[in-house]
Amino acid sequence: MTTFLTANSTLPPYMAFPSFLLDCDFSETTKLLYMVLLNRARLSQKNDGWIDKKGHVFSYFTIEDMAATLRKSQTTIKTSLSALEQVDLICRARQGTGNPNRIYVKVPADFSTQTEEKLSVRQSENRPFDRQNSVRQTVRKLSPNNKEKKNNDSVKRHYECKEDESL
Template sequence: MIKYIYLHQPQKAVSYTQLPSFLFEAPSYKALSNEAKLLYAFILRRAELSRKNGWADEYGCIYLYYPINEVVELLHCGRQKAVNTLRELQYADLIAIKKQGCGKPNRIYPKSYEVAPNSNSLKSDYGTPEG
């Protein structure tokens, strides 16, 4: 049953994720898939948790972990699609991925979208999302 929202009803405590408008408006990001745009919004949300918990490297850069299996679950897709979506964000220069090795998960460094230039590069200094 669908219920309408009425003016007099109290607002329910619901968790929201902000979806930045620039992902749809800036010419350099229009080519990004909707999955990549959605994943970037969730990465930004998780970055705020990292900030609150003090997760930063020795240079003060915030990082987070987003295991591939969680991306698969979030996007309702297969593993390869999840890897490709992370890679898409990496190529757009919206995130950097740093491999840690020894079975440790990769660190994802979200980049500030105010200063993130469009990148046509197919390589990154931080490796690939797998792992």
Template sequence: MILDYFYGQSGELFSFYRIPKALFQEPRFQSLSTDAKTLYGVLLDRMSLSVKNGWLDKQDRVFILFTIEDVKRALCCADNKATKLLRELEKFGLIERKRRGLGKPSLVYVKNFSAESSKSIFQNRDFHDSGGFKNASQDPSKSRCNRTKENDTEMSETDPFYTQTTGRHEMRCRS
């Protein structure tokens, strides 16, 4: 009965953010706050959307637009905490922000958590490492992103239990 209820739920039940285990297991991330680790998972999720939409800068590096307001909404926190978390991720080399000025939100480059050098995860569509650049703080201005299905990462196909051929949820074993 419980399993019927569990598997009978909508796809939203299986919508989640992926947070790399390395952030919890590797000693170099021991002092990184849990909130910062959670924010990194949110940024990784948004990064996959930017890759899909082809958001590339002049150096062919994939970026996201994620303002302090976006952080506040995602984590239900205040302005000071949102700013602190972004700085914490920068300190650990997990993100880099490039200030654009003129009231435009900063470009955020999500970096590779597994590399000691913390190079950017995505340079282009082939996912090559990209070069670094100078850190800068982010403007707390409004995001330019639109609110269409193109920005809906909740619909990502991450449900390992749902099969389209049968149209129902089933357990699968991984070898």
């Protein structure tokens, strides 16, 4: 059962989707994986013991667990991890045979200004410019397609029959 969201509604647990990912040329799986890794990094940030000597937050997350979380194959997860590493959004540090890698999640240095500028432009996208009136689609006169013209032509024909004639 669902209910409408009201001013006093409590929200279910959720993950933050960074807006800069909207402009990235990644697969949806890669974007979701980054979101999940960022969420885990935020949890590591709140808990003690998940910060290295340099002060960088890390987390452990096996490829098997990532695949199960996103309901994707391990190959798909590996491809997404490689894509995130190539653009320097994550860094994986090996911990030895049989141990999961440390995953360091990174954020672009200029993401806050990037996001604010792009959101302000996008918000005005659906509004008319220079006080133009928006015309409802039902008011516009649309041209009929060829099929309608043919049907109309056959309806407009007027046949007269004389006695003893058939159509």
